[in-house]
Amino acid sequence: DIVLTQAPLSVSVTPGESASISCRSSKSLLSSKGITSLYWYLQRPGKSPQLLIYQMSNLASGVPDRFSSSGSETDFTLKISKVETEDVGVYYCGHRLEYPFTFGSGTKLEIK
C-alpha cells in the first residue's frame, strides 16, 4: 500500500499569516496518463471532510484561492495564505493512484 506521511502533526497559526503542510508519498503518484493523483481534504471539527484540491494543484469548486498546492511526484505542499478562523480543522492528503486508496494521518491546524 502507498504510505502518505504528513508533517507537521499540528500547526498553530496567527490569523492573517500563512501555513504550509507537507505530504510525502512512498511511491510516485504520477499516473500513466500524466495526472498526479494527490488530493487534499479539510475536516472541520464535527463535520465531514471536504475536498480542497484535486490532482495535486486544482482548486475544488467553492474553495477560496487562499488555498494552493504544489509538488513533485512524491513530495507535496498545501499552502494556506492569510489563514482565517474558519480554516481550523484537520487536513488530510490522499491518493487515488492504485488500490487501496489511502490517506495521510492528518495535520491539525489551530489558531493562535
Next chain:
Amino acid sequence: QVQLQQSGAELVKPGSSVKISCKASGYTFTSYDMHWIKQQPGNGLEWIGWIYPGNGNTKYNQKFNGKATLTADKSSSTAYMQLSSLTSEDSAVYFCATPLGAYWGQGTLVTVSS
C-alpha cells in the same frame, strides 16, 4: 445540489451485523461510483471500497474483504454497506462519498458494545 443523506447512529452487539444507508440526490446515481470511508474515533481516514450503482460492480480494500458488503438500489438511489461479525474495532464513523470525495455524507456512527 448533490446531497448524500446517511442513516442514523447504530448501537450493535459484538458478533452481529449492521447495514447503513446513503441516499443520493441531485445527480444521476447510476453514473458514478459511491465510495465508503471509515474513521475511528480520533483517527484518520480509511478507504473501504466503492460500488458502481449502474451495474453493481464493486471494488474493496482487501483489508475489508469479508467485513464490508456494498450494495445499491437504483430505484431509490440508495447505497448500502453491511458490516458483519462486528467487534470493537468496527466502532467508527462511516462516510459515503462521491468519486474524488467532492461530496460526502454526514457520517454514520456505529458503536459495537455489549
